[in-house]
Amino acid sequence: xxxxxxxxxxxxxxxxxxxxxxxxxxxxxxxxxxxxxxxxxxxxxxxxxxxxxxxxxxxxxxxxxxxxxxxxxxxxxxxxxxxxxxxxxxxxxxxxxxxxxxxxxxxxxxxxxxxxxxxxxxxxxxxxxxxxxxxxxxxxxxxxxxxxxxxxxxxxxxxxxxxxxxxxxxxxxxxxxxxxxxxxxxxxxxxxxxxxxxxxxxxxxxxxxxxxxxxxxxxxxxxxxxxxxxxxxxxxxxxxxxxxxxxxxxxxxxxxxxxxxxxxxxxxxxxxxxxxxxxxxxxxxxxxxxxxxxxxxxxxxxxxxxxxxxxxxxxxxxxxxxxxxxxxxxxxxxxxxxxxxxxxxxxxxxxxxxxxxxxxxxxxxxxxxxxxxxxxxxxxxxxxxxxxxxxxxxxxxxxxxxxxxxxxxxxxxxxxxxxxxxxxxxxxxxxxxxxxxxxxxxxxxxxxxxxxxxxxxxxxxxxxxxxxxxxxxxxxxxxxxxxxxxxxxxxxxxxx
DNA sequence: TGCTGGCCGGAC
DNA sequence: AAACGTCCGGCCAGCA
Numbered sequence: 001x002x003x004x005x006x007x008x009x010x011x012x013x014x015x016x017x018x019x020x021x022x023x024x025x026x027x028x029x030x031x032x033x034x035x036x037x038x039x040x041x042x043x044x045x046x047x048x049x050x051x052x053x054x055x056x057x058x059x060x061x062x063x064x065x066x067x068x069x070x071x072x073x074x075x076x077x078x079x080x081x082x083x084x085x086x087x088x089x090x091x092x093x094x095x096x097x098x099x100x101x102x103x104x105x106x107x108x109x110x111x112x113x114x115x116x117x118x119x120x121x122x123x124x125x126x127x128x129x130x131x132x133x134x135x136x137x138x139x140x141x142x143x144x145x146x147x148x149x150x151x152x153x154x155x156x157x158x159x160x161x162x163x164x165x166x167x168x169x170x171x172x173x174x175x176x177x178x179x180x181x182x183x184x185x186x187x188x189x190x191x192x193x194x195x196x197x198x199x200x201x202x203x204x205x206x207x208x209x210x211x212x213x214x215x216x217x218x219x220x221x222x223x224x225x226x227x228x229x230x231x232x233x234x235x236x237x238x239x240x241x242x243x244x245x246x247x248x249x250x251x252x253x254x255x256x257x258x259x260x261x262x263x264x265x266x267x268x269x270x271x272x273x274x275x276x277x278x279x280x281x282x283x284x285x286x287x288x289x290x291x292x293x294x295x296x297x298x299x300x301x302x303x304x305x306x307x308x309x310x311x312x313x314x315x316x317x318x319x320x321x322x323x324x325x326x327x328x329x330x331x332x333x334x335x336x337x338x339x340x341x342x343x344x345x346x347x348x349x350x351x352x353x354x355x356x357x358x359x360x361x362x363x364x365x366x367x368x369x370x371x372x373x374x375x376x377x378x379x380x381x382x383x384x385x386x387x388x389x390x391x392x393x394x395x396x397x398x399x400x401x402x403x404x405x406x407x408x409x410x411x412x413x414x415x416x417x418x419x420x421x422x423x424x425x426x427x428x429x430x431x432x433x434x435x436x437x438x439x440x441x442x443x444x445x446x447x448x449x450x451x452x453x454x455x456x457x458x459x460x461x462x463x464x465x466x467x468x469x470x471x472x473x474x475x476x477x478x479x480x481x482x483x484x485x486x487x488x489x490x491x492x493x494x495x496x
Numbered sequence: 497t498g499c500t501g502g503c504c505g506g507a508c
Numbered sequence: 509a510a511a512c513g514t515c516c517g518g519c520c521a522g523c524a
Binding site for chain 1: 512516517518520
Binding site for chain 2: 215285449
């Protein structure tokens with residue numbers, strides 16, 4: 001093929017008879033073990049009309065190194081404000097190649113070639129992740145939920161004892177009935193704007209505490225009980241969407257494996273003879289901020305031992321550690337955290353419970369110490385207004401609606417999106433690194449800045465090392481000016 | 497009865 | 509005017 005993005009291509013299409021058709025654009029063959037070995041060995045770019053087809057071939061042992069899925073390419077194009085390429089109808093090999101070439105030209109015209117290459121390398125990795133599933137200990141999972149049931153029942157009892165016989169005419173108020181509860185609180189002389197955790201925590205009334213307790217427990221039971229209904233051989237299979245978020249992050253649903261709460265993570269357990277390796281970037285988004293801004297002081301402070309304390313010391317001119325002047329550390333941490341999201345003075349004031357004026361003063365002082373960081377923020381926002389385009393390190397792009405230019409997004413997109421680039425590239429590097437490794441290592445989950453791998457116990461140390469190297473190496477590739485740091489631990493369960 | 501939007505909260 | 513981002517999902521409330 002002439003298109004530089006594709007190189008040599010093989011098209012894989014569903015066969016109406018239930019098989020898969022393999023084509024190079026001229027000849028067509030059925031997918032057999034032989035043709036499969038042939039294309040696996042020569043490693044061309046695979047071209048599929050949808051991920052279902054890719055799954056079918058991978059189930060039969062297909063191991064693509066890169067795979068172009070037109071709908072995903074279209075998403076990259078669309079978000080960059082470029083024209084999409086219609087999926088040919090009917091889907092024929094020559095038409096698919098033509099469409100993919102078209103998409104390739106559009107991608108290059110819009111400087112999306114690098115991110116397209118990243119995504120096409122990541123797609124097979126993502127499919128393998130999805131097909132492997134997350135191993136869980138069903139008994140432990142059920143036990144945690146049974147305890148939550150217990151707590152929910154108790155909290156519900158306490159609440160209805162107080163609220164059940166209502167002066168306002170609502171008999172038997174259920175803890176989920178928001179409007180009635182708001183009504184009831186009003187009757188008690190407490191007119192609340194909402195029933196969020198934040199406002200409820202400040203309400204000095206036992207009913208508020210009972211409601212919070214019920215919500216905490218019933219969240220667990222209502223959301224996570226259904227997970228075990230989906231398990232097959234003690235594994236849960238989520239549906240990962242490689243471009244689920246417009247920042248480039250993956251998303252996951254049915255069920256969502258990316259928001260399993262801390263209380264259930266110990267129930268994610270490797271089967272007999274195998275272990276889990278959990279590895280996460282520590283402070284990777286702050287490191288990305290450091291790399292993008294090029295701020296020397298920020299970089300040096302970040303690389304020193306305890307970042308939040310160090311920032312607090314600079315900010316307030318006194319010694320701060322986790323034990324000494326902890327409130328100052330807390331303030332610095334709030335700013336550092338908000339930095340990633342483009343937080344303003346108002347919100348900082350709210351989270352630190354101070355006046356907006358004080359918060360503004362704090363931010364000014366903060367950016368005084370990190371002048372290049374402040375300049376980068378200004379520049380990023382100005383450029384977003386001017387070009388109406390946001391961009392990450394891999395060239396991933398987001399076209400802004402001129403009617404609603406968000407300065408927070410201008411700051412957050414390159415950071416969050418850069419993090420997505422980073423972990424995807426790390427996963428690709430890891431899969432390549434373990435090609436020859438025994439012990440059947442497999443990705444079992446990815447959560448934005450964390451990678452979870454399952455492997456035979458005997459290979460755990462070796463694979464842990466490869467994983468760390470892949471993650472750090474990906475950082476060196478994408479953000480060479482600031483080294484990434486990775487925490488990695490081997491254990492039976494996810495977060496023991 | 498089924499759909500939709502808002503609220504709320506889990507993860508990062 | 510105001511502004512801490514990205515998701516998924518369960519439940520209630522309102523509407524047809």
